[in-house]
Amino acid sequence: MSLYNWSSKKENPKAHTIKNTKHITIPDGLWVKCFDCGLLMYSKVLKRNLKVCPQCSYHFQTSSNERIEQLIDEGSWQPMDAHLISTDPLGFKDQKLYSQRLKDTARKTGLQDAVQTGLGKMHGHKICLGIMDFRFMGGSMGSVVGEKLTRLLEKATQEKLPAIILCASGGARMQEGMLSLMQMAKISSALEMHKKKNLLYLSVLTSPTTGGVTASFAMLGDLIIAEPKALIAFAGRRVIEQTIKEDLPENFQSSEYLFEHGFLDLIVPRTQLRSKLIQILSLHTSNK
Incomplete structure (x- = not known):
């Protein structure tokens, strides 16, 4: 007789089951x-x-709050005009009322509109800073965006401070019609007054920067800086190709292509942006 009667025993499929397992949820x-x-x-x-x-x-993509943390000296940020909110002068409606869309977006993002403006310091250099936020209706430029940036530039002119605007936008806000297009001229006029005082304006283009923002203050900087591989354009590829009846290069709306063709002064990675802006501010201050 065999010491072990293998034929008389069958392996229990549950014998090796691990009991009391807990379901792990990854946030x-x-x-x-x-x-x-x-x-x-x-x-x-x-x-x-x-x-x-x-x-x-x-x-x-990064938020305007994160940009403030990345660029501004800790404890030096002083927001401006944070109370301004958009109204619905045209009673515009697409899939929902524009007034309701504003409320929903504000609740989702914690912002009142698509730009934050304020005064702050970079390594001790006092500046006026505007940061557009693509999360708020694609960073579209409506009346509040135009008003906040205009007031920021007027403050910079009054206080004789450098101004920096970080652009991230799909262009003018269609829900405000002609009122949104008027902001292009208003901001550009404020920039002209700032320029007449021989003050520094730096424009930083992030992805995407398009439409009316590209057609106005984004391209008016004394130095125009962009992040690598940023989408920078006025109109879409298909619209341009249909207009000029020609095929365009694959990367013609990238920051690298624009730099090669003289539209940009610098391409600076985000990890080096603060140090580069501080360097420029230091050179400008020492020159004055």
Whole structure:
């Protein structure tokens, strides 16, 4: 007789089951995948690198609050005109009322409109800073955006301070019609007064910068700076190609293409932007 009667025993399929297992839930947003190279990274690592992919240097979109943290000396930020909100002068309606869309977007983003403006310091240099936020209706330029940027530039002129505007916009806000287009001239006029006082204006183009913003204050900087691979355009590719009846290069609306053709002065990665702006401010101050 065999010592072990294998034939008389059958393996219990549940014998090796691990009991009392707990379901592990991974919080949303803990891991982020790069849109360009596909690298999977811990969200805190990405934030620590200013939302720039450490492998391929792809620049993720970032909020105006994050920009303030990245650029301004701690404790020096003084917001301006934060109380201004858009109205609905045309009673515009598409899929929903414009007035309701404004309320919904404000609730979602915590912003009153598509730009934050204020005074702050960069390594001790006092500046006037405007930061557009693409999360608020695609960074579109309505009456409030125009008014806040105009007041910012008037403050910079009055206080004899450099002005910096970080652009991120889909262009003029169609829900305000002609009123949104008037902001192009209003902001440009304020910039002209600032220029007449021999004051410095730096324009920083982030992705995307398009439409009426590109056609006005975004391209009026004493120095025009862009982030790498930023989409910078006035009209869409298809509209341009249909108008001029020609095929255009694949990258003709990228910051690299515009730099090669003289539309930009510098391309600066986000991780180096603060130090580069401080360098420019220092040179401007020492020159004066």
